[in-house]
Amino acid sequence: MRYPSSWLQGVSLGESIASELRLQIISGRIKPGEIISENRVAADFGTSRSPVREALKSLSSEGLIRLERMGAVVVGLSLTDIVELYDVRFLIESFVQQRLAKMDRDQLLVTLRRIVDRMELAVKHQDAVEFSYQDLSFHEAIIAAADHKRILHLWNSIRPIVMTVMLITTEEIFSKGEAKLGSVIGKHQKIMDGLASGDEDEIQKLVQEYFADSRQTLHRSLTDF
Numbered sequence: 001m002r003y004p005s006s007w008l009q010g011v012s013l014g015e016s017i018a019s020e021l022r023l024q025i026i027s028g029r030i031k032p033g034e035i036i037s038e039n040r041v042a043a044d045f046g047t048s049r050s051p052v053r054e055a056l057k058s059l060s061s062e063g064l065i066r067l068e069r070m071g072a073v074v075v076g077l078s079l080t081d082i083v084e085l086y087d088v089r090f091l092i093e094s095f096v097q098q099r100l101a102k103m104d105r106d107q108l109l110v111t112l113r114r115i116v117d118r119m120e121l122a123v124k125h126q127d128a129v130e131f132s133y134q135d136l137s138f139h140e141a142i143i144a145a146a147d148h149k150r151i152l153h154l155w156n157s158i159r160p161i162v163m164t165v166m167l168i169t170t171e172e173i174f175s176k177g178e179a180k181l182g183s184v185i186g187k188h189q190k191i192m193d194g195l196a197s198g199d200e201d202e203i204q205k206l207v208q209e210y211f212a213d214s215r216q217t218l219h220r221s222l223t224d225f
Contacts, residue, residue, distance in 0.1 A: 014054025096146035
């Protein structure tokens, strides 16, 4: 699996390198304890060491590697780490969706319906990369609509890892067939129904159900981590 080039438009070379290394680390192709050499990565990507250092700094801040004099030691991402990441996602979305219950949601709901339409089209074309990107866009649109600067900052701090995990798990979900993909889309439609209702209790219940199911999917998809 390679990191989708379509997701890298407009990013720096350092972030492009970080994205590929992040995918290799989280997918297990680069294993915990391995050493990442600046010189080797620079040669692999045909670049100088400067963007490689930028990439390694990003991965270090995410806890995926540990910078030492001998090079970057891979820490990796355990299943527990990923479950905790989804706990943070749950806290963010639970807060923002209840906040949105008191706000005008009409334009957001139009946006979300369009995203779900694109998810359905991705299923039709068996495009797991596009599906995972639209899945991310769905949740990101909800978070942005809440108009909360600190929550958005928190989301952006976990976004690169979330994107990578979603890419990996979506590949697994696609292997389960259209019925499974239909259930994933159905979960997103329930989120829209909750937001449309404006009922905080209903919203909370549906967010809890969504993330409880997502945790189960994680355990099934990432048991090799």
